Amino acid sequence: MLFANTPTPPYYAVIFTSQRTESDPTGYHTMADLMVELASKQPGFLGVESAREQSGLGITVSYWDSLDSIQQWKENLSHLKAQEKGKRDWYSSYITRICKVERDYTKSN
Amino acid sequence: MLFANTPTPPYYAVIFTSQRTESDPTGYHTMADLMVELASKQPGFLGVESAREQSGLGITVSYWDSLDSIQQWKENLSHLKAQEKGKRDWYSSYITRICKVERDYTKSN
Numbered sequence: 224m225l226f227a228n229t230p231t232p233p234y235y236a237v238i239f240t241s242q243r244t245e246s247d248p249t250g251y252h253t254m255a256d257l258m259v260e261l262a263s264k265q266p267g268f269l270g271v272e273s274a275r276e277q278s279g280l281g282i283t284v285s286y287w288d289s290l291d292s293i294q295q296w297k298e299n300l301s302h303l304k305a306q307e308k309g310k311r312d313w314y315s316s317y318i319t320r321i322c323k324v325e326r327d328y329t330k331s332n
Numbered sequence: 333m334l335f336a337n338t339p340t341p342p343y344y345a346v347i348f349t350s351q352r353t354e355s356d357p358t359g360y361h362t363m364a365d366l367m368v369e370l371a372s373k374q375p376g377f378l379g380v381e382s383a384r385e386q387s388g389l390g391i392t393v394s395y396w397d398s399l400d401s402i403q404q405w406k407e408n409l410s411h412l413k414a415q416e417k418g419k420r421d422w423y424s425s426y427i428t429r430i431c432k433v434e435r436d437y438t439k440s441n
Contacts, residue, residue, distance in 0.1 A: 274383040274391045282383045282391040318438040322431035329427040
């Protein structure tokens with residue numbers, strides 16, 4: 224199951240929509256895996272979901288228990304370095320949206 | 333540009349994470365295109381972003397001006413039929429999350 228196993232709302236979501244450049248796919252994937260691993264160890268982390276088209280357009284949504292947890296992760300030193308590299312080399316454009324999840328509903332097999 | 337050109341927050345987002353079955357790809361794509369076209373004509377629609385992995389895992393985020401607009405779209409008759417077909421044939425599992433976007437930041441080339 225590649226869905227985040229989030230609790231009953233309310234909780235928070237960071238929607239990161241991005242367009243990858245074609246540069247440095249190996250470095251990018253190594254860093255992306257590392258950041259998921261590191262995020263999952265942060266206080267308040269609830270899960271992450273991610274999909275990317277072959278065209279390079281991708282959406283990653285991470286889930287958190289509070290705005291404070293999101294802010295702490297944003298300021299994590301290793302994450303800051305990854306964000307800088309992302310801005311410079313890996314993404315031609317992106318938009319980050321910080322959201323409060325108010326309700327959810329599901330179908331599971 | 334395949335990013336939604338959303339206004340200054342607050343506004344609302346519907347995050348739809350889904351796992352596609354392998355059944356009926358042509359019917360699915362035809363309906364998906366039709367639903368985006370129809371959604372874009374609804375009151376309060378602000379935009380949509382979508383990405384799907386080759387594995388079938390996908391994330392679609394639609395943006396709306398209010399919870400009322402989301403509710404109206406959820407109850408649209410053509411959309412209801414598409415949702416039924418999706419539950420039955422096209423998705424093995426999914427989760428829908430209704431969110432309030434509180435802030436955003438961007439990088440554009």
